[in-house]
Amino acid sequence: MLIKCHHPTRDVIMKGPKQVRAVLGELKLLPETVLVIRNDTLVTEDELVADEDTIEIRPVISGGAGWSGGPDRLSWAVSRAV
Amino acid sequence: MAIKLPRHHTALCAACFDRYVVDQVERGIRSYRMFRRDERILVAVSGGKDSLGLWDLLNRMGYTTTGVHVQQGIDGYSNKSETTTRAFAEANRLPLVVYDLNHEYGGGVTAMAETTRRSACSACGTVKRYAFNKIGRELGFPVVATGHNLDDEAARLLGNLLRWQVDYLAKQSPALPASHAKLIRKVKPLFRLTEQEVAAYAVLRKIEYVIDECPMSHDANSLQYKAVLNQLEHQSPGTKQFFYLEFLRRQPLGGAEASTENVVLNECARCGEPTTGTLCGHCRLVAPLTQARQAGSDPAMNSGPAASVAPITPVTIDWNA
Numbered sequence: 001m002l003i004k005c006h007h008p009t010r011d012v013i014m015k016g017p018k019q020v021r022a023v024l025g026e027l028k029l030l031p032e033t034v035l036v037i038r039n040d041t042l043v044t045e046d047e048l049v050a051d052e053d054t055i056e057i058r059p060v061i062s063g064g065a066g067w068s069g070g071p072d073r074l075s076w077a078v079s080r081a082v
Numbered sequence: 083m084a085i086k087l088p089r090h091h092t093a094l095c096a097a098c099f100d101r102y103v104v105d106q107v108e109r110g111i112r113s114y115r116m117f118r119r120d121e122r123i124l125v126a127v128s129g130g131k132d133s134l135g136l137w138d139l140l141n142r143m144g145y146t147t148t149g150v151h152v153q154q155g156i157d158g159y160s161n162k163s164e165t166t167t168r169a170f171a172e173a174n175r176l177p178l179v180v181y182d183l184n185h186e187y188g189g190g191v192t193a194m195a196e197t198t199r200r201s202a203c204s205a206c207g208t209v210k211r212y213a214f215n216k217i218g219r220e221l222g223f224p225v226v227a228t229g230h231n232l233d234d235e236a237a238r239l240l241g242n243l244l245r246w247q248v249d250y251l252a253k254q255s256p257a258l259p260a261s262h263a264k265l266i267r268k269v270k271p272l273f274r275l276t277e278q279e280v281a282a283y284a285v286l287r288k289i290e291y292v293i294d295e296c297p298m299s300h301d302a303n304s305l306q307y308k309a310v311l312n313q314l315e316h317q318s319p320g321t322k323q324f325f326y327l328e329f330l331r332r333q334p335l336g337g338a339e340a341s342t343e344n345v346v347l348n349e350c351a352r353c354g355e356p357t358t359g360t361l362c363g364h365c366r367l368v369a370p371l372t373q374a375r376q377a378g379s380d381p382a383m384n385s386g387p388a389a390s391v392a393p394i395t396p397v398t399i400d401w402n403a
Contacts, residue, residue, distance in 0.1 A: 006293055032312045035281050041083050042282060044093070058293060060281035061308055062130060062234070 132229030155190020
């Protein structure tokens with residue numbers, strides 16, 4: 001599957017099928033901090049994403065730039081505790 | 083399609099979620115008597131999901147609204163914000179007031195922060211609060227509405243508690259009264275909705291909003307507080323709602339009104355706007371820029387008080403005129 005991410009804008013490839021919950025888990029994202037969108041439709045955590053699907057993971061937190069992997073605070077704001 | 087609402091132990095279809103969002107906003111407006119049906123509302127609009135979502139909601143609910151957008155002059159961000167805001171206003175035939183900091187002061191938020199050695203978020207907040215109030219009053223609006231959501235307010239509450247900012251705690255209400263003849267009311271109709279719910283509403287309504295966040299705010303403290311609260315929310319859904327709404331419920335009746343009763347407001351010696359001191363925060367903020375503009379020099383080289391403050395000259399766009 002192709003995952004379109006923001007902050008910074010980038011594409012991530014992941015093997016499907018996989019539940020949205022698992023996709024977010026692999027990206028270390030809290031479900032409360034993002035929306036998952038497929039074909040202009042919101043997708044819930046328990047739905048399956050097929051290998052051929054394209055999804056967008058859109059952050060919902062206002063107040064900063066940057067995302068997972070970066071040293072900024074927004075990446076911390078959307079990431080799961082370790 | 084279903085939208086999960088873990089804090090309410092439910093999931094809703096798109097139509098029911100839309101009804102839920104409208105109900106929550108109506109309930110918030112009613113419970114704090116934010117505004118009446120016959121009042122004109124100035125909506126502060128940045129181009130993000132919260133402010134455009136709020137503007138869309140109030141418009142759908144039948145309120146008479148005008149948007150106000152502050153062009154902050156931040157490279158690579160502000161032009162996109164203004165374009166997005168204008169596009170929404172035009173598509174919905176809603177009047178919009180644009181206030182350009184570069185035009186008013188000869189510099190935007192970045193220059194204001196640099197010349198006064200303040201954080202960009204602090205400078206931005208000061209100049210926007212000033213502009214919203216002054217523009218609203220001069221254009222005859224009794225109230226300005228902002229898109230602050232439950233996450234914003236819970237994060238602010240946590241920050242105020244961690245620092246025991248008792249004065250700020252007393253003023254943290256979704257509705258602040260006009261405590262001076264030159265102040266208009268300030269309200270936050272989205273305070274019952276989470277950030278994720280507002281974003282979901284914007285997507286379902288196909289609102290084109292700026293997804294990128296302000297590049298100047300990456301170090302904002304509020305992000306740390308939101309991170310902590312989201313970790314807690316993940317473990318225990320409903321934590322943010324309980325934290326903030328319970329705080330409001332336990333505030334003494336008329337908490338916001340009571341908190342302003344003992345505050346003596348003067349008029350700023352330079353611009354005449356209300357302030358607790360002799361010179362307001364806005365005038366101190368823009369002093370180096372306005373002085374440099376008059377002297378025709380680099381604002382970074384000036385440190386003395388401003389000779390004067392530029393008058394407010396917003397541009398109003400009425401698509402229906």
